[in-house]
Amino acid sequence: MAAEPHSIPHRVTGWVQQRIEAVGAALLAGSAAVRELWLVYIATWAGVARRASRRRVPQGRQGRPGQARGAIVHQLYWIGNRSIVFIAVTLGFLGMVMAYEACLQLSRVTGDFSQVGSQLLRLDVSDFAPTLTALMLATRVGAGIAAEIGSMKVTEQIDALRMSGVLPIDYLIVPRFIASLIMTLALTVLGGVVMYAAGGLTAKYSFGVNPHVFFDASMVRGRHVALLIVKAAAYGAAIPVVAGFCGLRARGSSEGVGWATTAAVIGGSFAVLVLDFLLSAAALVVFGGDL
């Protein structure tokens, strides 16, 4: 016979069952979202291919609807130029902190600062510069893209686009995608330079490390630079796709836009972390101790 409905064992199992159902539902929803996101990603590349092939066809007076001339350039400016100060400031401070912490720990253990600069540069190039830059961009650019596209969605401009025969992905996401790929790499380099330089300053003024000793590129190999490029490209691809995806899914009115922006920042940051983890792990497996 089944237990009494309100007896304690029944309530406990009921609670457990509820929790399991909740987790299951979350997983299902999550995997559905990931699948959709992947589809958006593929569709974005399709849009890029479409755009590349269309370039050989002479443009009409205004360009066909959906190919706003200079959209990429506009996005380059919006993503790139307007983030320069932000990236420089944030990575500058991060570089100072990291150098400070590294020197502090070394002073506690060995007191030998001869390798600090070279190891730090290796780590900066292969991991910190691309990842930290991308985390900052996921916040700034991701939020911006999601806010823009989200507002358009809730004010029904996306539907209006569709009715004039334009694919929202082509018109909205592709230019941002291309611009982001370029700009993430450029800003990574900028961020890395600022970070390392600021670190050197901190090492000199707080721990007396000689700049000649600190600024040492001997540990950096081609593989590290390759990692930097691969990571920057991966992040540069992920952020706009996630942000555009969240923007296109915005529902309701202002709450929907707020939600889309939140989701874009979290999703973009998390994607960067996961990609970093996967790429770093892969590099470790491939190169082992020589990384």
Added chain:
Amino acid sequence: MTAPRDGFIAGIGASAVAVAQEVGGIVLLTAAVARALVPPRIDGRELWKSLYKMGNRSVPIVVLTALFAGGLMTLQAGPFVKKFGATALAGWGAGYAVLRELGPILIGLMFSGRVGANNTAELSTMTVTEQLDGLRALAIDPVQFLVVPRVIAMMTTLVALTAIGDLVALIGAAIVGRVMLGIEWSTMYHGFVDNLRPFDFLHGIYKAIAFGGAIAVSSCYFGVTVRGGAVGVGRAVNHAVVAAAISILLLDFFLTYLTG
């Protein structure tokens, strides 16, 4: 006819003024919050609601982030381990990076994205739909009723999350150490315990308190000063998240430098 150069410099000047205005506004709001705390007249219901909502909402993402962050640090120590067999280094390196820097910063950023942005969205929606004016018309101070409970809730929640996240990150570091570098659990454990001091943990907690305050005040500020409809809300969230990120990094620098 203005030369392009003038336009550029004027643009920088305008940006500087805008930033100064925002910083000023945030400072004023902080002062208002501080004033409302002396004597403490906090709306208990709102505080409780906020605590529940914010904690609930952010635990999953913080736990996941912490796992990956801890694992990442071990990965960075990987080459040293593989080349020199410095297994103890992994625990020590990952541990101090997590407790002192990576934990508070990453968890702070995730918190800002999840809870801070959400808070701005809620408050800005309330402002746009005149609910905030409605409060003032009922002679209820929005700062005391809405902002203060949220600030306290966010600071408390972030500290708790950072503590939990630190622990989870160390676990993540240990897992990656075991799986990818073949480091025994006990080695990692000793790496943590032998080399990390309680002060390192507290250092991260002080930062969490500061970050929590910065995220809370800036998210509330951009929420209540929003203009325009749906577009304004998106922009407010954008500004809030960016401001929080900058504040976190600035505060991190000053706290690291000042407290060592």
Added chain:
Amino acid sequence: MTEPAAFIEYRAVAKAFGDQPVLRDMSLAIRRGEVMYIIGTSGVGKSVTIKLLIGLLRIDRGEIWFDGRRIDQLAERALVPLRKRIGMVFQSSTLFDSMTLAENVALPLRKHQRLAWPAALDEARRRLAQVYMAEHAERYPAELSDGMRKRAAIARTLALDPEVVLFDEPTTGLDPVSARRIDRLIRELASGLGVTAVVVSHDPPSIFGTADRVALLYQGAVHALAAPADLRASPDPIVQQFITGQSSGPMETPGF
């Protein structure tokens, strides 16, 4: 017979937003216990006028007097006692989405009368019953129709027993039946409880059915001030254009 002293008085009030002047030289005296309707085309400054009274907006020039004291220069904290005596029902009803109706109405009771939460909720339900909303007390604003939200908002504003209630377009967007219910409520407030009502509206049945006096705002000032019947009979072409609802005529409407 001497004119009764004005309870609320605007003297030569001016307000501009940026370089856009909205009120230029607005003077209006409102008597205690009357129902005063402020009418005019969109954007002429009607909502601005009542928001100025409780300090949600600040005037650029002029004076505002309430119950014998000047109030336009009070600081935010000093406005608290004023806002307990003058309540406002907003156009978008501004109920708090995260609370039930009862909790919404109980909020000012708890804050200002220091009632414990259960006592405040009981009183809130009583107030909701007065506006015929008792059976919806435990529901959330998002679940209700506009008319019902409006009535709940009125109950919340009345919770502190204000002497004056400002209404910002109370019947706009409501179906005719709900609109007439709101009109009746406003009338009951004035005749039954002696509340002074200042209503911003452009709803003719509401205006002519409920008002004691009507003030027509035009080009930033009070263009006409009369009882509804006198207004209807006014020879002024601008008044006539507004009342009869003509789209063309001597009236200049900004933005068209």
